[in-house]
Amino acid sequence: MLIRPIDTDICRDRRRFVMFPFSLYYQTPQWVPPILPEMALLFERAKHPFYQHSDAQFLIAESEGQVIGRLAVLHHRPYCDYHKENTAFFYYFESIDDPEVADRLFHAAEDWARNQGCDSIYGPRGFLRSNCSGQLVDGFDLMPAMGITYNLPYYERLITSAGFSKENDYLSGILAGEQRLPDSVHEIAERVKQRGNFWIKTFSSAREIESMIPAIESVHHDAFKDNPAYFPSTHVEFQMIVKDIIAIADPHLLKAVMKGDAIAGFIIAYPNICKALQKTRGSIYPLGWIDILREKKRTKVIDVNGVGLLQKYQGLGNNALLYVEIEKTLLERGAEKAEIIQVDERNYRSKSDMDTMGVTWNKVHRTFRKPIEA
Structure with a gap:
């Protein structure tokens, strides 16, 4: 298994990061694809306003030529300044049900965040304040709201097995x-x-x-x-x-x-x-x-x-x-x-x-x- 940052200037790398969930969720009727032009903009460092003040790295896990996991890690400096913290965000976590894949992705994210001067990693939190906060832990039989994360039930187990603890919950209702x-x-x-x-x-x-x-x-x-x-x-x-x-x-x-x-x-x-x-x-x-x-x-x-x-x-x-x-x-x-x-x-x-x-x-x-x- 190889964990590597993608080269956001290479179309094939960007596509591997974006399209991995399509194969992971192909039998999951509740999953909703992202709006693809919005995903494409994430890699445009000269156009997306996030990069005017902050930085991010996009990681993928590969095995035998296939993507088996992905993760974005962000150093969101306005958040750190506002809360007087040195923390990184993680976002866009997706993985097959394998703790080793998740563990190695998060370790690579931690290495990048440490080099940015961060002393903790927190998420899922995204590039914009309007992005969904958190990983779904209850409500797996329901369709999501627009722009709100749907993920598979085992994700919480993978995240906690990688050493994370609960920060807080966000509730949605009808x-x-x-x-x-x-x-x-x-x-x-x-x-x-x-x-x-x-x-x-x-x-x-x-x-x-x-x-x-x-x-x-x-x-x-x-x-x-x-x-x-x-x-x-x-x-x-x-x-x-x-x-x-x-x-x-x-x-x-x-x-x-x-x-x-x-x-x-x-x-x-x-x-x-x-x-x-x-x-x-x-x-x-x-x-x-x-x-x-x-x-x-x-x-x-x-x-x-x-x-x-x-x-x-x-x-x-x-x-x-x-x-x-x-x-x-x-x-x-x-x-x-x-x-x-x-x-x-x-x-x-x-x-x-x-x-x-x-x-x-x-x-x-x-x-x-x-x-x-x-």
């Missing part, structure tokens, strides 16, 4: 379309609107959303800056995150909470197009967009991947505005369910609010950490 909020929540939302001059802005086009990116960026930072796993995005990275969302979103599902003329909060929701990505095998061109556009209109599943208010408006009943709007979104769309994505188990207020809404938690993604020996 809000059924027929679920109704208690009347008291609606009453609180109405009082908040009347008392605080709040109103809900809806969007009719992607261009309208793009014009508000600077204001949304400021609110997004303020709403999440105290979350334990938060790290700041550069302006270029945030633009990329928003444009990626707009590419798959129905603008009518994205909503801003306004106080007067200023943004006070937001709801990021979009159609789940996973079935289209399965059909197109992650390809967008030349004809993949047709299937994706059809699925955007056809799907009855809405993914809710961001709900936030400026910190000065959090609590005091203001959150009720957001939850009533989520309910309205489901009703207006005629959706069967919404998936509430990746609530950090340490975010007690958010989890409690979702419990009040009637969310049924059905998936857990877990992050892991390991000290790196000097």
Whole structure:
């Protein structure tokens, strides 16, 4: 068995890294391919904004000419600076069910991270703040939300056998379309609107959303800056995150909470197009967009991947505005369910609010950490 870094300038190497999961999951109906142009951009060091401040290495494990495992290791300097840590991330872990493969991949990642000055390795965490956090450890019989990792059940065992321990969990759950909020929540939302001059802005086009990116960026930072796993995005990275969302979103599902003329909060929701990505095998061109556009209109599943208010408006009943709007979104769309994505188990207020809404938690993604020996 050979563990080696790929040469990101060589097309064959890039393809071996990207395409390995296609063979690993070919009999797994829940697995959803990545959007292939997004994966291709990861290797473009002159184009991807991550490389303006950080570095990464992509590793593969090979045996008898076949890829049997892969792993990316990242030194995300803005995260380290924000949290005053010297840690590396791992991401894109995939492996056959063989502890030696996983162990050797992680050892190679640790060697690279040690040379970067890191004293621990933590993950899965990705290149952008919008990337999925954690490895799936519960909910293997369910389809994932858009952009959220699905992996095989033995991965947790491989990671822990390589010396990692749990860091924290991210919970995802379902809000059924027929679920109704208690009347008291609606009453609180109405009082908040009347008392605080709040109103809900809806969007009719992607261009309208793009014009508000600077204001949304400021609110997004303020709403999440105290979350334990938060790290700041550069302006270029945030633009990329928003444009990626707009590419798959129905603008009518994205909503801003306004106080007067200023943004006070937001709801990021979009159609789940996973079935289209399965059909197109992650390809967008030349004809993949047709299937994706059809699925955007056809799907009855809405993914809710961001709900936030400026910190000065959090609590005091203001959150009720957001939850009533989520309910309205489901009703207006005629959706069967919404998936509430990746609530950090340490975010007690958010989890409690979702419990009040009637969310049924059905998936857990877990992050892991390991000290790196000097």
